[in-house]
Amino acid sequence: MDSAQPEARRAVTLRRVLTGAVLVAVPLVVVVVVLGFGSAYDQGHAATATAAPGGADPYPRLLVALPVILAACHLAGLAARRLGQPAVIGEIIAGVLLGPSLLGLLWPAGFAWLFPGNVVSIINVLAQLGLIFFMYLVGSEIDLDAVRRRGFTAVTVSQVSIALPMVSGIVLALGLYPVFGGDVGFLSFGLFIAVSMSVTAFPVLARILTDRGLAKTALGALALTCAAVDDVAAWCLLAVVIAISQGGSGNEVFLTIALTLVFVLVMVYAVRPVLAKWLPRVPESAVLAILLAGIMLSALATEEIGIHPIFGAFLFGVIAPRKDPVVSRAAGKLGSVTVTLLLPLFFAYTGLRTQFGLLGEASLWAWCALITAVAVFGKWVGSTAAARLTGVGWRDSLSLGALMNCRGLTELVVLNVGLQLKVISPTVFAMLVIMTLVSTVATAPALALISRFGKKSEKDTEKTAGPAAAESR
Numbered sequence: 001m002d003s004a005q006p007e008a009r010r011a012v013t014l015r016r017v018l019t020g021a022v023l024v025a026v027p028l029v030v031v032v033v034v035l036g037f038g039s040a041y042d043q044g045h046a047a048t049a050t051a052a053p054g055g056a057d058p059y060p061r062l063l064v065a066l067p068v069i070l071a072a073c074h075l076a077g078l079a080a081r082r083l084g085q086p087a088v089i090g091e092i093i094a095g096v097l098l099g100p101s102l103l104g105l106l107w108p109a110g111f112a113w114l115f116p117g118n119v120v121s122i123i124n125v126l127a128q129l130g131l132i133f134f135m136y137l138v139g140s141e142i143d144l145d146a147v148r149r150r151g152f153t154a155v156t157v158s159q160v161s162i163a164l165p166m167v168s169g170i171v172l173a174l175g176l177y178p179v180f181g182g183d184v185g186f187l188s189f190g191l192f193i194a195v196s197m198s199v200t201a202f203p204v205l206a207r208i209l210t211d212r213g214l215a216k217t218a219l220g221a222l223a224l225t226c227a228a229v230d231d232v233a234a235w236c237l238l239a240v241v242i243a244i245s246q247g248g249s250g251n252e253v254f255l256t257i258a259l260t261l262v263f264v265l266v267m268v269y270a271v272r273p274v275l276a277k278w279l280p281r282v283p284e285s286a287v288l289a290i291l292l293a294g295i296m297l298s299a300l301a302t303e304e305i306g307i308h309p310i311f312g313a314f315l316f317g318v319i320a321p322r323k324d325p326v327v328s329r330a331a332g333k334l335g336s337v338t339v340t341l342l343l344p345l346f347f348a349y350t351g352l353r354t355q356f357g358l359l360g361e362a363s364l365w366a367w368c369a370l371i372t373a374v375a376v377f378g379k380w381v382g383s384t385a386a387a388r389l390t391g392v393g394w395r396d397s398l399s400l401g402a403l404m405n406c407r408g409l410t411e412l413v414v415l416n417v418g419l420q421l422k423v424i425s426p427t428v429f430a431m432l433v434i435m436t437l438v439s440t441v442a443t444a445p446a447l448a449l450i451s452r453f454g455k456k457s458e459k460d461t462e463k464t465a466g467p468a469a470a471e472s473r
Contacts, residue, residue: 095347130342139317
């Protein structure tokens, strides 16, 4: 009896071992057999993945491209500051240098490895996301109270600084269209060229005024107010251009414009009071999420209407509460990510679309010089004359004209919209990018020159008129 028990235990143990072995072995055999049959598909799938463009996983390459873009923009921004320019100038130039105009020209293999098609697509998505966040920040920085206080002068200067460049832009488009118009209708082409001549970059202008210590002066306050009014008018004009270029028939264009007006009224008279009353009451941890949702939904609304998503994001920034400290902190967090990470991607994507190699002929560079001259002349003369006629002194009028000539990032946004809609060709896009860089880079030196000659003229006047005249002044 006692000897039978150990044998029974051994039999039970043996059965358990055999059962476990079968349970492990059978799945392993099935896996091996299936893998054996499936190996025939491996070669065909590998060949298909190799042959298909963009078949490789883009994320490892993206994780290389992003640090390169950020480092290039940061270093170029530092160099621009040392040269007396705002950092955004260096960042724009860095984006161009990373594109086919320099990197693709000097090192085609490295350019193709760093920016394959699938990586460029992801950069574009991130850049467009950063663009609508940036437009929200631009809208939130517009001081509506200042616009009301300086209403007459600001509106007069800004509208004349738009009207004269638009007229000169239309005349310029008459010459450009037979050469560069392509299949685009003249109405869309001419209006877009006119709008591109009329833009002033509010964010870059604010940075230049801050760097030069002019932000708190009367000239700086007037320039910021004029640029704010100018920006709003320019976006409205661009919305009309987009509606015309995409609308098709006259009824469709009218419907797009009517829906846009309805959207503006709803945002101003319905959404704005709700945000002002409700947003300061929600927990601080939820404010940023609400702002992000509002920006993206507003952008989606204008996209569905038939104009660009940037208009919805910009308008949401205009109507969002700005005096509440919780909202301001949330906007600051959004601005840190946008300016540090997403905007450099927009500069890089713009650079990837800019091909200065298309301007290989002397005649094309002559057209580029003419575009730049018309843009600078129309904006400067219009702003200076309007300011002088409203009672501003000559020195401040000339300075205001130089400041309103600053195009920068806002112009790049407009140009990218035009290229995306195929209203302008890549060649015209490259010319307008050069015009943007030249007119923006010239702003700070022009201010310094006007200031130097203005002070010299005042000293000469004091010597001629005597101390009594100087004291009275």
